[in-house]
Amino acid sequence: MNKTPTFIKLLLAVILVLGILMVQQPPLATAEIAKQEVPTNLVHIDITYDPGTKSYSMGGFSAEELRQVGAPQFPDEIWQVLSMLENVTLMIQGDMINILTDDQQLFSLTWDGPSREILYSLLNAYIELGDVDIERAEAWLDKADIQITLRKSKELSNPLQIELATLVQVKVATNGELSVEGFPTGMSLTPETVALIEAAKVENLKLCWNKGVIDLQVNGQELPQATLYQGGLSVIDKAFGLSLGDLTPIFGSSFGAGLVIGEADPVTGECMP
Amino acid sequence: MPRFWRVLLISLVIVLVLYGIYFALGRPVIPLPTIPYKVSPGQPLHAIITSDGADELKLTLNTAGEIEITSADQSVVALNYTPETFDNTLDLGERFLMAQKSLQSNEYVPESSPFLRKLVNWVIAYYYHIIRFRLSVLLTALR
Numbered sequence: 001m002n003k004t005p006t007f008i009k010l011l012l013a014v015i016l017v018l019g020i021l022m023v024q025q026p027p028l029a030t031a032e033i034a035k036q037e038v039p040t041n042l043v044h045i046d047i048t049y050d051p052g053t054k055s056y057s058m059g060g061f062s063a064e065e066l067r068q069v070g071a072p073q074f075p076d077e078i079w080q081v082l083s084m085l086e087n088v089t090l091m092i093q094g095d096m097i098n099i100l101t102d103d104q105q106l107f108s109l110t111w112d113g114p115s116r117e118i119l120y121s122l123l124n125a126y127i128e129l130g131d132v133d134i135e136r137a138e139a140w141l142d143k144a145d146i147q148i149t150l151r152k153s154k155e156l157s158n159p160l161q162i163e164l165a166t167l168v169q170v171k172v173a174t175n176g177e178l179s180v181e182g183f184p185t186g187m188s189l190t191p192e193t194v195a196l197i198e199a200a201k202v203e204n205l206k207l208c209w210n211k212g213v214i215d216l217q218v219n220g221q222e223l224p225q226a227t228l229y230q231g232g233l234s235v236i237d238k239a240f241g242l243s244l245g246d247l248t249p250i251f252g253s254s255f256g257a258g259l260v261i262g263e264a265d266p267v268t269g270e271c272m273p
Numbered sequence: 274m275p276r277f278w279r280v281l282l283i284s285l286v287i288v289l290v291l292y293g294i295y296f297a298l299g300r301p302v303i304p305l306p307t308i309p310y311k312v313s314p315g316q317p318l319h320a321i322i323t324s325d326g327a328d329e330l331k332l333t334l335n336t337a338g339e340i341e342i343t344s345a346d347q348s349v350v351a352l353n354y355t356p357e358t359f360d361n362t363l364d365l366g367e368r369f370l371m372a373q374k375s376l377q378s379n380e381y382v383p384e385s386s387p388f389l390r391k392l393v394n395w396v397i398a399y400y401y402h403i404i405r406f407r408l409s410v411l412l413t414a415l416r
Contacts, residue, residue: 199372232349
């Protein structure tokens with residue numbers, strides 16, 4: 001037997017061995033069984049206040065930062081009440097509302113479907129923003145895990161915690177008016193922007209923010225996933241002089257929005273990973 | 274067997290063996306040399322590059338599906354794509370460009386060539402699935 005066929009045989013043998021290796025190679029990605037947790041609309045807001053200086057910090061933002069964004073100042077009557085308390089906590093979890101003052105239970109209310117219906121009818125009667133969409137309200141409240149804590153302290157409050165399973169429904173009307181969950185915001189897009197969006201045949205968007213990771217779908221088509229880094233964002237902040245401030249609360253939060261343009265169907269689904 | 278066919282066969286087998294080894298290793302990303310690019314003061318990018326004092330910004334394309342911008346070893350933003358999401362982005366970008374042109378000129382703007390779109394998709398898919406490279410451009414601000 002001459003040299004060449006032996007060489008080819010050897011190469012074929014190598015290919016065969018490599019082929020077997022590839023077949024036996026474990027899959028690169030193994031699907032993990034996701035934890036079957038019930039998604040919630042978690043909102044935890046910590047507020048610290050100092051009656052001496054009549055200032056407060058909320059969700060990790062200092063009094064100065066809050067003043068810059070136009071946060072309201074409380075009248076003296078409220079400061080008098082607050083100065084008498086050490087802490088107040090409001091908790092809405094599932095079907096229960098609890099209020100605690102100075103670590104003592106003050107008030108507890110069962111907050112089930114029928115009791116919420118009474119509230120919706122009261123809101124419809126007294127608030128002139130339009131009728132409450134009961135289906136949407138239930139989508140939010142049924143999974144609610146809301147905790148608002150007021151503490152008498154000079155310390156900076158704990159960072160805001162937001163993890164929303166329910167998509168915030170945003171609608172752009174054909175005249176450009178923006179509404180959130182059926183309530184008008186008073187803001188609107190310019191006619192040029194609306195015309196551009198319509199001409200590009202964009203009907204809906206789904207935007208999910210999960211601690212810096214952005215997932216975007218346009219007309220149900222997924223776009224590349226973007227990851228913003230908090231440290232890196234300071235580069236953009238400095239370059240463009242945006243004065244974004246401390247973004248720790250935002251980078252610790254998860255939420256999403258479904259935006260509908262015109263009369264298209266609402267965006268469905270959730271954003272939780 | 275004629276010499277030409279023998280050489281061709283051996284070359285093909287060598288390519289297959291090399292690719293087999295590359296595949297068995299998990300198709301690692303092959304790094305290409307970094308391309309330096311100097312940015313003069315006054316250019317729009319200059320302000321961004323100099324904003325954190327590092328005077329450097331690195332744009333890295335990893336054809337396995339990642340585009341990343343780093344500044345002084347700090348990641349600024351990363352985009353993770355697949356051939357499908359890349360195609361969706363091209364589709365959306367094209368629709369917006371066509372919409373803008375048609376609104377400005379009030380004329381019908383034809384879609385881009387389907388062959389060109391397919392070619393772009395094939396190139397993206399080839400470098401995503403078959404051979405993966407990492408290409409970087411280092412932007413340095415001139416004083």
